[in-house]
């Protein structure tokens with residue numbers, strides 16, 4: 687399974703990259719706003735900076751919601767850097783834009799996906815990734831991980847190439863549940879990735895090893 691980091695924070699992206707396990711980055715307008723990035727030029731420069739830090743795909747979201755606007759913005763975003771993947775919302779005009787961008791060889795990530803039906807249309811249109819938001823489904827007492835499993839099964843059955851990118855991951859257990867559900871990618875906050883390392887027996891064991899070493903070597 688691939689790991690993407692879900693942030694526009696350059697420090698956190700660097701920290702995840704330094705860990706050596708990072709496969710890409712996802713951003714969205716809210717994450718960009720959280721970092722105080724505004725104005726078209728600053729936003730585009732920020733995407734370029736992210737691409738310079740990581741080796742893998744970097745999702746950059748369109749703001750337009752009409753077909754013409756989305757493809758214009760998408761083509762511009764894709765021209766910024768070869769690692770850019772254009773993020774398009776799962777709406778009618780978005781599906782058309784995904785189809786168009788795919789025909790031009792531009793990678794897309796269909797975002798704000800909350801149902802198998804949306805994921806089906808995204809895959810048929812040729813999306814490179816589909817992003818079901820599991821945390822937001824959990825927020826409304828609907829099992830987000832179950833949706834991941836449903837989409838994985840559907841894509842396997844019909845042999846779609848679209849990768850299932852589990853998004854809106856809120857904690858470490860979500861990551862493990864996405865592994866079990868067969869997600870291709872999990873995009874996570876840095877804390878959730880680092881949380882995978884936490885185990886009290888590791889800490890206790892390491893402390894004991896070092897104490898035993900020090901007894902004879904100090």
Ligand code: G3P
Nearest residue numbers: 692714821822853854873
């Ligand atoms: O990957 C999508 C993500 O940024 C949304 O997360 O926590 O706002 O639902 P959240």
